[in-house]
Amino acid sequence: MPRVPDLRWGATWLVSFALVCGAVIGLESFVRGRGYAPSIKDDDYAWAWQRTRASGSARTVAVLGASRIQLAFSSEAFREVLPGWRSVQLAIDGTQPVSSLRDLAEDPTFRGIALVEMIEDGFVSANWHRQDAQVAVYHRRWRSPGAMLERRLATAVQSRLALVSAAGTRALGSLVGGRGWPAPPYVITHDDRTQFADFALTDVAALRRRQLARIGIPAASDAAAARAWLDDALALEPLVAAIQARGGNVVYVRIPTCDERWAADELSTPKARFWDQLARRTHAITIHFRDEPTLSGFACPDTSHLASNDGPRFTRAMFEILIARGVIVDP
């Protein structure tokens, strides 16, 4: 039999435990004092877990889209405006939501409202499959019960301890490189997958430059491009009809973009030839920020996203519009 070191293991582990507890408490206080906040790891299983909450009740708003609505949507403001309703955050950073919309349309148990935040690019058919991977993981979740459970347990820890999301390797590298303790990430993710962006923690000018560099110099659209875009957008009507047939609804929301970004959007996909044409023909409800005074006037620090401090006001305004239009009754 292999040897086992004969030490005072009871005392050893007691002392270790005490040291770890003390150090964790101390380090947690330290990183929170530096502005770090708990943030969960937003992976495919986190999405799948939220997706399981979308089915069943008609008093459910499934929030679809990308980073804009992840940052702009406030769960607290939603609960204030619609206290008897449930929100489910299904937006995924850096993608387009048609895959999720199709998934909800094909789910006979989804009878709620699909709030679909999409800029014009999202309606183009080439972008319809950008969330297929997450939807596939959701449908295969019965084959990964451990993964789903692990995600719940990890979320419970990550949503309470800022230390585990403080990126120790990055901090160590910054300290060793003489750059001091790094600033906390400016975006954090809550346990319900909503996100909060504090642009004061980052170089906004650099962000703006990166955003604008990403879109490059947009080409002005022509009539043919507008027609092709409208055909793609209207090809989603069966999905809208399927959800409406079950008593639910689909709301297309165009969230604010600002300054140079809005100018570029208007050049490549002018509202009058794109969004307004869709609004006239689709059976979905459409909300464009330019048409609603309460949704205009928000600043976008990086030209493309609202600051999350504005999230509650934006969320309240959006749902008050839906209540006023009769899309949501009995809040």
Place this chain on the structure above:
Amino acid sequence: MLAARVQFNTYLFACFFALVLAVHQAPIPWTARKISLLVASYVFYAAWDPVFVVLLWGSTVVDWLVAKHMVRSRSAGRRKLLLATSLTFNLGLLVYFKYAGFLERSLASLLDACGIEWTPAAGDLVLPIGISFYTFMTISYTLDVYRRRCQPARSFLDYALYVTFFPHLVSGPIVRATELVPQFETPRRATATQLGWGLALVCLGLFEKVVVADGFLAPVVDHAYALDQISTADAWVGTVAFAGQIFCDFAGYSTCAIGVALCLGFYLPQNFRFPYAAIGFSDFWRRWHISLSSWLRDYVYISLGGNRSGPTRTHVNLLFTMLIGGLWHGASWTFVAWGGLHGVYLVGERVLRRVVPASPVWQTTGARLVIGLGTFALVCLAWVFFRSHGFDQAFRICAAMLGGGEGVSHPAWRYALVPVGGLLASHWLLRSTTLEDVVERVPWPVVATVLATLVLSLFVFPGVDRAFIYFQF
């Protein structure tokens, strides 16, 4: 798809293990405790994918029945037939799930080279996790019974537990029946000493995997191996970092497995013995993935004749064995090439031993250090094939390592040499001793502080969530 959520470095496993340990320590009969371990092992496996529990069960039942009938049979022909049944079933599973696509693609390439166009059917078989490990274990069982090296397990429960015991189930060590089944025959719980050391091993294994492999080394390796052009310095840094990553990842898992088993009162064999302090390649393979290298020695190399038929045949047997070892790791010619390189190294070492006269010079510290570092360098060269996606990449990186590098260097990546340097130093310092001997000489408050540091680092350096590398084998 690899969704290995049965990893030791998960909150789920911590909860699972706490529950298993609690039941195992409960004052209930030994048979009931073994049943609970068996159920827990199947739950552990099913948490990844419940469907493939059927394969695990099938392999267990087939080899149990084969061994039972083999030992009752007096006919040599019937015993051979039963053995063939076991080998066909287990190797058939392995070939189907792991190598079918590879064989089809290779055949298509060969036919294409001969001017014949053939497209294999599109398929996307999921590789059942741990299949390479548990099939090798069950094969070793039936072979040992056939060769009359061991008696079949008296109890199906003990045998089933041997195959599915969750600490070693998905990534080894590859345990022989003679090592584990007798342990299941006697009631046991961990003593306080075993529990204390077992938990310490789990913490050490998690530190190696989460902090060193995932946190510090994997980012450098991934970036280096994603470059289209790579400088000589970056090629070496990336490959040396991978040498550190794969050791810490795999040895980390083995250390966790040994620690978890010890917490339950069971001993699993050592799987790594400071391999980067190896002096020569025979020594390397007595220190690296010991359970696999001994399996290959006993069931492939010796079965082929070993070194009993002269040097030429010995060299052929060595090469073939190492090619099989390479292929075991993955369904790709680069893995075969990695195995083949090690075969060439082993053959080359044997030739050198015959050609170069023995001398006390070779036993000096300086000579041993030079040979050891040379061994490490050549092992790193072989790792290039293990890590690369294809031969193009492998040759490009090898060429860069040998001076033909191109592109911009990334000096910041060289931080990865610090943990690898520490790893090499620790291997050389400990190469002739054991961790147990070292720890026993250290005052317990120091051990307590070290353990606290290891645990705390799991909070501070949680790393990116990566599956254990050997889960894909």
